[in-house]
Amino acid sequence: QKEVEQDPGPLSVPEGAIVSLNCTYSNSAFQYFMWYRQYSRKGPELLMYTYSSGNKEDGRFTAQVDKSSKYISLFIRDSQPSDSATYLCAMSGTASKLTFGTGTRLQVTL
Amino acid sequence: GAVVSQHPSWVICKSGTSVKIECRSLDFQATTMFWYRQFPKQSLMLMATSNEGSKATYEQGVEKDKFLINHASLTLSTLTVTSAHPEDSSFYICSAPDRNDEQYFGPGTRLTVT
Numbered sequence: 001q002k003e004v005e006q007d008p009g010p011l012s013v014p015e016g017a018i019v020s021l022n023c024t025y026s027n028s029a030f031q032y033f034m035w036y037r038q039y040s041r042k043g044p045e046l047l048m049y050t051y052s053s054g055n056k057e058d059g060r061f062t063a064q065v066d067k068s069s070k071y072i073s074l075f076i077r078d079s080q081p082s083d084s085a086t087y088l089c090a091m092s093g094t095a096s097k098l099t100f101g102t103g104t105r106l107q108v109t110l
Numbered sequence: 111g112a113v114v115s116q117h118p119s120w121v122i123c124k125s126g127t128s129v130k131i132e133c134r135s136l137d138f139q140a141t142t143m144f145w146y147r148q149f150p151k152q153s154l155m156l157m158a159t160s161n162e163g164s165k166a167t168y169e170q171g172v173e174k175d176k177f178l179i180n181h182a183s184l185t186l187s188t189l190t191v192t193s194a195h196p197e198d199s200s201f202y203i204c205s206a207p208d209r210n211d212e213q214y215f216g217p218g219t220r221l222t223v224t
Contacts, residue, residue, distance in 0.1 A: 032211070043203050043215040044154070046111060088153060096142060096207045100153045 003027050006089055006101030015110055019076040023089035023101045026070065030091040030099070033065050035074045038086045038103065047087075048074065079108045112138050112208045116216035123194055123223055130190045131219045133160075133204030139184035140206035144213075145177075148201040160187040160204075194223040 006023045013019055021035075032051045036044035048063035050056045056063045064073040072091075076083055089101040113136040123129050133143055141162045146154040158179055159167040166179035178190040191198055203218040 034213070036215070041201070041218070041220065043114075043116075043217040046212060046214060049212050090213075096211055096213060097144070097156065097159065098205075098213060099156075102153045 001026060003099050004089065004091060004101045007104055008102050010105040010107055012107045012109060013079055015079060015081060015108055017079050017108075019074075019079050019083070019106060019108075021074040021076075021087050021089075021104050021106070023072050023091075024070055025072075025091060025099075027091075027093075027099075028070075029093040031094065032092045033063070033072050034090040034092075034098070035061075035063055036088040036090060037083075038088060040085075044088055079106075081108050081110060084108050111212070112136075112206075112214045114204065114206050114214045114216040116204060116219050118219060119217060120220045121222070123221070125195055125223055126193055128190055128192045129194055129221060130188055131202055131204075131221075133187045133189070133206070133216055135185045135206045135214075138206075138208050140187075140208075141184060143181060143187040143204055143206045145179065145187070145189050146203045146205065148203060148218075150201075154203060157189075162187075191221065194221070196223045199223045 004025045035048040038044045053067045060077045062075040086103040088103045090098040115134045117132045143160040145157045148154045157172045160179045160181040162181040168174045181187045205215045207213045
């Protein structure tokens, strides 16, 4: 079993839809949770960083962490074609060493 | 957010030669940097942790004599792929945590070995 599970998609939604991306994990030592966006042949871009259970909002993005269920989510409101990318969840314990999910490929259509 | 750069962005080399990739933190100091490899349509796989002033720590299965890492200063880490072979062709990405432990990634280096 992988430490971090993420559905690879692809996920296709119409413009303006709410997108829900999810990851589950098995390692209780993970304390820090991140979401990255990666465009093709580019480095990952940090979207959200959180270390506590609950919700964190930044513009159209909301990150949700449920440590009791070992489940994290990223919601994208009013999705745009420019949001089309691969979204990677990542998590770490205390040493900055990240463990990534496989990434979910998102396509937002006009 | 913080900025991490990589050079070159794309390199083609012949089998058997060595290639050096640079990773720089532009507006912050990083005592630790990380090197990842990413194959097409796959996630990032951590190769090694680069530590300023000391030896790098390699992940299981990564050959330290093939992937030489030097963390020369608080803003520069280099990865040298020695005696490159076609199977080393991949996308190499570095990252560095800032003082808030938020990790920022470079734009990546695409290596093609012919």
